[in-house]
Amino acid sequence: MTLLKRSPGAPRAWIGNLPVTSRYTFGIAGERFFRAIKDEGKIYGSRCEACDLTYVPARQFCERCLADLEEWINVGTQGEVHTFTLLYENLDGSVREEPEIVAFVRMGDGGIVHRLGDIAIEDVAIGMVVEAVFKPKNKRKGSILDIQYFRPAKS
Numbered sequence: 001m002t003l004l005k006r007s008p009g010a011p012r013a014w015i016g017n018l019p020v021t022s023r024y025t026f027g028i029a030g031e032r033f034f035r036a037i038k039d040e041g042k043i044y045g046s047r048c049e050a051c052d053l054t055y056v057p058a059r060q061f062c063e064r065c066l067a068d069l070e071e072w073i074n075v076g077t078q079g080e081v082h083t084f085t086l087l088y089e090n091l092d093g094s095v096r097e098e099p100e101i102v103a104f105v106r107m108g109d110g111g112i113v114h115r116l117g118d119i120a121i122e123d124v125a126i127g128m129v130v131e132a133v134f135k136p137k138n139k140r141k142g143s144i145l146d147i148q149y150f151r152p153a154k155s
């Protein structure tokens, strides 16, 4: 019996496995954004002059005025720690030996949530300037993890 052939009066439970497949796509803007990280080691935002906003990550449309955003800007590889938190557990629930620092790094009028590295927890501060550390080009796959982490900026 399949789900579609189920009798309307049958119990609403399914015993066994359901075959579920999905494919996530980045979309037009996401494709271009992640390709630039992978191929160029650059982070792009898209600009809406009418709203005076620079979206990071870059996107196709302005969420305020719905304009098609055609102006893409290299926003550099530095941002500012807007907020941060500490992770004490791994995804599987096991306890980490050292907490991981995760921050929202403000870039343009948006930003990126990512790990912080090369810094002691007690030295992390709201407002500090950090820079992206990219994987070597031949190790990049077109993902946000092509950025290994953000570290305190050297300038």
Ligand SMILES: [Zn+2]
Pocket (backbone or CB within 6 Å): 048, 049, 050, 051, 052, 062, 063, 064, 065, 066, 067
């Ligand atoms: Zn706009």
